[in-house]
Amino acid sequence: MDQRTYNQYCATARTLDLVGERWTLLIVRELLTGPKRFGDLQSSLRGLGTGLLASRLKHLEREGLVRKVTLPPPARTPAYDLTGAGAELAPAVLALARWGMKWAMGERREGEVFQAGWAVLGLKVAFVPEAAAGMRAIYEFRIGDEVFHARVHDGTIEMVLGPAQQPDGRIETTEDVLVDMAEGRTSLVDAIMDGSARASGDRSALDRLHGLFQFPRPQARRA
Amino acid sequence: MDQRTYNQYCATARTLDLVGERWTLLIVRELLTGPKRFGDLQSSLRGLGTGLLASRLKHLEREGLVRKVTLPPPARTPAYDLTGAGAELAPAVLALARWGMKWAMGERREGEVFQAGWAVLGLKVAFVPEAAAGMRAIYEFRIGDEVFHARVHDGTIEMVLGPAQQPDGRIETTEDVLVDMAEGRTSLVDAIMDGSARASGDRSALDRLHGLFQFPRPQARRA
DNA sequence: CGGCATCCATTTTGATACTG
DNA sequence: CAGTATCAAAATGGATGCCG
8 A cells, every 4th residue: 555655764755655645735735724525525636536535535544634524414424624733734735835826837727627715725825924914804705606714813814714704805706817816917906906806895904905915926947 | 757737727736746746855855955966866765766766857857946067176977956946845845844843753663764964954944043033153063974054143044065164063973863863862952961962162052052943842643 | 977778566546337 | 425346557666788
């Protein structure tokens, strides 16, 4: 099974022994935004067959990174959740994402899948703590049928799936516009300006958006 | 070759398309401490054959993460160096290493290779910026026949291979003692106390060591 | 030494069919 | 749905051998 190991007494290698196999970190990425069911995971990960997914989950479970849970009623179906150790992979996954936003994104390629939910991590990467010093606000995002919100609180941000109770600001747009943003063709603020995204709520909270999220400009990699 | 892609327009997935294959991030880890020759890389990476190493390097070169250079005389041999984009993977590799130090290290296992050079990244991970506020010092480390030094400067640390010009402190020990430290059985300060490591140089610089490097205690992963 | 080519035994993976 | 079973295709590891 996974007796293939780098056999190095090194923290990086040991970590990659646990989560370095194909798909594993993407499964973790999915779970970073909350528990998911088997089928949810599979539909977010085109190309990953049921067999391999089951095997990866079992491995992560055995290694104490993932825990199988039963969602509270009315959902009553089994789901997978990160353990404390698993959740602490967030900084590593975000670091990979941050690098990718700068060096690997650019134009969307033919056939590439895109899911609005990935923006949850994207916003975390783009968040600029300094710009949020001393502030406190809740923003709700609605992209297509995905809803999530951000709780900004004095230099920290927390991203949560689902609607917010009392958002100070609400941003609503489509997946297509989100792709335009990721491609660097427009910005959140520009999209609001030209009407391709709608913003509502407290004016001063919306004015803050500009500095709060800075997406690294995609760069070309050169020798 | 590597047309195997996740096909996701997602920064994490795109990054893993580039560096997520087996061995790739370990090659990057090796190069993070400076240019290395083909043979150096191979001997640091037991199990990676010449064919696969050549293929990985070519891939990284083609993708603009690695550059083939000719070392200045007298070395005059070809070597591989990270490009700007490649070097910026450091935060991601360090994040994986940080996680591993806490959740994946523990006891050294039978057959696991250990190299003192890996401590270069280990010290970077363990470095506590707050403890270095307003300070400036150079420490030289000699472990077996490996020599490197750390330039600590007001909350930042830079690790460099090779001896320092004018170290404020010098620490000398063996690989075995280093393993004891990684296993959490002793600390840098304790090792100096009991004589298994020797420290020399400026007294106040050495006194600072204690807080400067905090190795996370290895934890058990539990569901 | 550096690095590619080849051959081959094992693993891993991807895709699909199948069962509770 | 959740998850197993199965099988073909691809990636890896290891051993050489070769050539500059």
